[in-house]
Amino acid sequence: MLSRTGLRLSSAITALLVSQSTYADWELNMPQGVTQVSQSIYDLHMLILWICVWIGVLVFGVMFYSMYKHRKSKGAKASKFHESLTLELLWTAIPTLILILMAIPATTTLVKMYDSSDAQIDIKITGYQWKWEYDYLGEDVRFFSNLATSKDEIYNKQDKGENYLLEVDREMVIPTGVKVRFLITSSDVIHSWWVPEFAVKKDAVPGYVNESWVNVPVGKEGIYRGQCAELCGVDHGFMPVVVRALSQENYQAWLDDQRAAKVAEAAAAMGDFSYDELMTTGAEVYAGRCAGCHGQSGEGMGTIFPALKGSAIAVGDVDAHIDVVLNGVPGTAMQAFAAQLSDVELAAVITYERNAWDNNTGDTVTPINIIDARK
Ligand SMILES: [Cu+2]
Numbered sequence: 001m002l003s004r005t006g007l008r009l010s011s012a013i014t015a016l017l018v019s020q021s022t023y024a025d026w027e028l029n030m031p032q033g034v035t036q037v038s039q040s041i042y043d044l045h046m047l048i049l050w051i052c053v054w055i056g057v058l059v060f061g062v063m064f065y066s067m068y069k070h071r072k073s074k075g076a077k078a079s080k081f082h083e084s085l086t087l088e089l090l091w092t093a094i095p096t097l098i099l100i101l102m103a104i105p106a107t108t109t110l111v112k113m114y115d116s117s118d119a120q121i122d123i124k125i126t127g128y129q130w131k132w133e134y135d136y137l138g139e140d141v142r143f144f145s146n147l148a149t150s151k152d153e154i155y156n157k158q159d160k161g162e163n164y165l166l167e168v169d170r171e172m173v174i175p176t177g178v179k180v181r182f183l184i185t186s187s188d189v190i191h192s193w194w195v196p197e198f199a200v201k202k203d204a205v206p207g208y209v210n211e212s213w214v215n216v217p218v219g220k221e222g223i224y225r226g227q228c229a230e231l232c233g234v235d236h237g238f239m240p241v242v243v244r245a246l247s248q249e250n251y252q253a254w255l256d257d258q259r260a261a262k263v264a265e266a267a268a269a270m271g272d273f274s275y276d277e278l279m280t281t282g283a284e285v286y287a288g289r290c291a292g293c294h295g296q297s298g299e300g301m302g303t304i305f306p307a308l309k310g311s312a313i314a315v316g317d318v319d320a321h322i323d324v325v326l327n328g329v330p331g332t333a334m335q336a337f338a339a340q341l342s343d344v345e346l347a348a349v350i351t352y353e354r355n356a357w358d359n360n361t362g363d364t365v366t367p368i369n370i371i372d373a374r375k
Contacts, residue, residue: 035216126185127204139255147167174244176216193241194228195224309358
């Protein structure tokens with residue numbers, strides 16, 4: 001008879017076995033990926049696997065055969081060959097030879113993986129709790145990439161989308177047929193930038209720059225998804241990596257668009273913004289970028305994340321408030337948002353904080369105030 005716990009456990013296991021979702025990504029083998037390097041890694045894995053399989057078949061075959069053929073009931077007598085020099089030499093030499101043979105393809109693949117020389121594009125990747133920053137060195141293009149999955153999906157108030165927790169607001173974009181080097185670092189704790197299809201998984205360590213690279217073959221344009229692969233705090237599961245590979249032509253067009261958007265944004269910041277416009281944008285920025293720590297209604301969270309509703313800073317001196325949001329509070333989870341948000345977004349979110357949730361200061365902070373504060 002099964003005990004109650006046993007019954008419960010077995011019905012849970014049965015439920016898991018028959019459920020569709022268990023099999024959704026059912027795949028036994030390693031993915032082959034899309035790059036030459038990921039293919040070499042896959043080939044190496046298969047080669048070593050088959051070597052192991054054949055050694056296993058051989059060793060167990062001989063063993064079972066001998067046990068059966070020379071069993072005691074047939075009157076077999078154990079033979080004694082202690083200190084047989086030939087045998088000892090053989091069982092040392094053969095495995096050594098096999099190991100050396102395996103080391104050759106393994107080293108060749110490793111050398112290929114680590115050779116990031118002659119890259120045509122350098123992208124600096126910085127991990128933050130909990131987002132990535134992509135800086136296209138020498139191109140004047142730099143942006144943050146945040147999780148785009150809504151809180152409602154996460155908290156089951158809405159059905160989960162197809163790319164649940166694997167979607168971002170701004171993707172990294174790279175061209176195909178070009179060697180792209182990644183310079184990977186972190187601004188706070190250890191993260192790890194991982195895209196399985198590229199066979200790239202590199203730790204992002206504060207104070208160090210690790211290198212990796214990818215060359216997505218022409219014809220393999222598309223979207224590649226990954227995640228942070230290093231436990232980096234409570235929202236570790238909420239910092240996906242999304243890379244869009246474009247043809248070289250489209251990549252150039254994308255770069256131009258990014259630069260044009262930046263110019264347009266700077267021009268827009270000089271324009272006039274009404275209180276209502278700022279409050280609307282501010283509410284969006286707040287929900288997306290601040291509510292995770294400060295609460296949906298500025299109520300704060302626990303003892304570490306202060307409430308902004310009625311906070312001395314949010315209803316006090318405007319310049320001090322702007323300073324906290326622009327430069328953060330060193331040594332705390334409050335990051336510097338100066339580089340993460342545009343002038344308009346910063347003005348909007350600060351205006352919002354000063355007037356939402358009964359903060360009612362009546363203050364309007366304009367993008368021009370932010371531009372001045374940046375100086
Ligand atoms: Cu992380």
